[in-house]
Amino acid sequence: MSDNYEAFTTEKERLIDRLSEEKAFCMSKARELNRTDIIPDSLYIEKDVKRGLRNANGTGVIVGLTKVGEVIGYEFDPQGNKIAIDGKLYYRGYDVEDIFNNCVQENRFGFEEVTYLLLFGELPTKSELAEFNTMLGSKRELPRGFARDMILTAPSHSIMNKLARSVLAMYSYDDNPDDTSVENVLRQSLSLIGHFPALIAYGYQAKRSSFYNESLHLHNPIPELTTAENILRMLRPTGEYTDIEAKLLDLSLILHAEHGGGNNSTFATHLVSSSGTDTYSAIAAAVGALKGPKHGGANIAVINMMHDLYQNVKDITNESQIEDYLVKVLRGEANDHSGLIYGLGHAIYTISDPRAILLKGMAKKLAESKGLEDAFHVYEFIESQGAALYKEVKGIDKPMPANVDLYSGFVYRALNIPVDIATPLFATARLSGWCAHRLEEIITGRRLMRPAYNGVQPYLNYVPIQNR
Ligand SMILES: CC(=O)SCCNC(=O)CCNC(=O)[C@H](O)C(C)(C)COP(=O)(O)OP(=O)(O)OC[C@H]1O[C@@H](n2cnc3c(N)ncnc32)[C@H](O)[C@@H]1OP(=O)(O)O
Ligand SMILES: O=C([O-])CC(=O)C(=O)O
Numbered sequence: 050m051s052d053n054y055e056a057f058t059t060e061k062e063r064l065i066d067r068l069s070e071e072k073a074f075c076m077s078k079a080r081e082l083n084r085t086d087i088i089p090d091s092l093y094i095e096k097d098v099k100r101g102l103r104n105a106n107g108t109g110v111i112v113g114l115t116k117v118g119e120v121i122g123y124e125f126d127p128q129g130n131k132i133a134i135d136g137k138l139y140y141r142g143y144d145v146e147d148i149f150n151n152c153v154q155e156n157r158f159g160f161e162e163v164t165y166l167l168l169f170g171e172l173p174t175k176s177e178l179a180e181f182n183t184m185l186g187s188k189r190e191l192p193r194g195f196a197r198d199m200i201l202t203a204p205s206h207s208i209m210n211k212l213a214r215s216v217l218a219m220y221s222y223d224d225n226p227d228d229t230s231v232e233n234v235l236r237q238s239l240s241l242i243g244h245f246p247a248l249i250a251y252g253y254q255a256k257r258s259s260f261y262n263e264s265l266h267l268h269n270p271i272p273e274l275t276t277a278e279n280i281l282r283m284l285r286p287t288g289e290y291t292d293i294e295a296k297l298l299d300l301s302l303i304l305h306a307e308h309g310g311g312n313n314s315t316f317a318t319h320l321v322s323s324s325g326t327d328t329y330s331a332i333a334a335a336v337g338a339l340k341g342p343k344h345g346g347a348n349i350a351v352i353n354m355m356h357d358l359y360q361n362v363k364d365i366t367n368e369s370q371i372e373d374y375l376v377k378v379l380r381g382e383a384n385d386h387s388g389l390i391y392g393l394g395h396a397i398y399t400i401s402d403p404r405a406i407l408l409k410g411m412a413k414k415l416a417e418s419k420g421l422e423d424a425f426h427v428y429e430f431i432e433s434q435g436a437a438l439y440k441e442v443k444g445i446d447k448p449m450p451a452n453v454d455l456y457s458g459f460v461y462r463a464l465n466i467p468v469d470i471a472t473p474l475f476a477t478a479r480l481s482g483w484c485a486h487r488l489e490e491i492i493t494g495r496r497l498m499r500p501a502y503n504g505v506q507p508y509l510n511y512v513p514i515q516n517r
Contacts, residue, residue: 096503109311120137134400135403136401148163158295161182165181168485186243213333216248223329226329238488242484247270253467284467304404313339335480345475348453351455353385358374362374368430376442391454398452399450404453424459428459436448457475
C-alpha cells in the first residue's frame, strides 16, 4: 500500500515536472516567435498585400459571385469615395426586413421558409413548404446510438467544438459520404439542417451533466415541430416553452440564416468546398470559423464582456462609469485585453446592421416586459458611444455600428436560453446559408481556391546538426 502510494506520488511529481518543463519551453519559444515571426507593416504595403482579403479602403476583395445573399453597407460617390449608408440585407433578392415583418404580422414561424428560399432560390408555396417541413421533420432524430457514442462519451466545454466533431462524425453514418453530386450534397444538407437542433441541444446537455453536475435531459425531437420549437424543447429540462418564446427564437434564426459569400464562415465553406471535399468536412470548417469571437462567437463574447462590466462598474446606471470601463476595454486594460468592444463594428455595414436594428427592437420589448431596462440601457449606451470612444482612444474616425451579435445575447438571456448555446444557435441558422453556398460553389464556382503568399524569408544555407 505504502509502496503503491510512493510510486503514485513519484509519478505525480514526474508529471508535474514534465508539465512545468513543457510550459517553460512553450513560453520561451513563444517569446522568440513573437520577436522573430513579425513581418513589418511596411512590407505588406510595399508588396500591395490584400491583408485580410481587404482593399486599402477596407472593402473586401471580390473573389466570387453569388445569388444566395447580398449585403450592402456603403456606396461610392462619383469621385470613388466610400459613403456610409444604412445597411440592407437580401436573401435571394428578398429584403430580410420584409421576411421578418411578414412573419411578425402573420404571427407565424418563418425559418423553414427562409431555408427553402436560400437552398432553392424561390419562395415556397404552401404545399411546397408543408412537404419541405415533413422532409425536415423526418430528419430530426439523430442516427441510432449517435447521442450515446458521439456526444455523451466525449463532452466538451465548447458546444461549437462539440458540434464540429458531431458534424465530422456524421460522415461515418452516411452510406454515400464522398459523392459531391448536387443531388447527394442536397440530401446531406437537408439531413444536417434537420439534425442540427439535436446536435447542439444534446452537446449542451452533455456539458451540463458532465461539468455542472446537473441531471441529464435528452428529450427526443418531434417531427411536427419547427426548428425553434425543437431547440427549446430539447434545451429545457421540462421540455416546455411558450409560443411567444419559440416565435422570438424563430425570428432570431431568420436574421442569422445568411450573410453573403464573404463572411468568414461562409467563405470557409466556399474555400473548403472548392477542394472537392465532402459536405461534413466543409460544414465542420464553417462551424470552426463561426466560433471565433470576431465572427459568430462575438455573441458569447458580448455576454462575457457584460459580465466583466458588471463586475467592474459599481453603478451600471452611471454613464460615466460605463464610459471609463469601455475606454479601458479599448486600451486593452479590461475584459479579455483584446482591445475590442464586442458587438460593435462590421466589415461591410457602416451606419447600421439591419439585423441589429430588428434584434434591438426585440430586446427592448423583452427588457420592458421583464424589468431589464437598466441592463438594456447599458447595451444602448455602448452602441451609441462606441465610435466616439474609439476616436477618443485611437484618434481614428471609424464607423462602429452595433452588429448582429450585440443584442442577440440579450434576447437569448431574456428568453432564458443558456449563454453557451448562443453561437451554436447562430450556427444552426447559418447552416442553411452555408449549404446554399456550398451548392453554389459546386455548381458554378468550380475552381480550386488558391490565393498566394509572397515569400519574404531570405534564403539560407542548410547547416548540418553537428555544426550548429
Ligand atoms: C456575425 C459577425 O461576424 S458580426 C462581427 C462580430 N464581431 C465583433 O463584434 C467583434 C468586434 N468587432 C471587430 O472585431 C471588427 O469590427 C470586425 C472584425 C467585425 C470588423 O472589422 P473591420 O472594421 O472590418 O476592420 P478591422 O478588423 O481591420 O479593424 C480595423 C481596426 O478597427 C479596430 N476595431 C474594429 N472593431 C472594433 C471594436 N469593436 N472594438 C475595438 N476596436 C475595433 C480593429 O481592432 C482594428 O484596429 P487596428 O488597425 O489597430 O488593428
Ligand atoms: O459579414 C460578416 O463579415 C459577418 C456577419 O455579419 C455575418 O456573417 O453575419
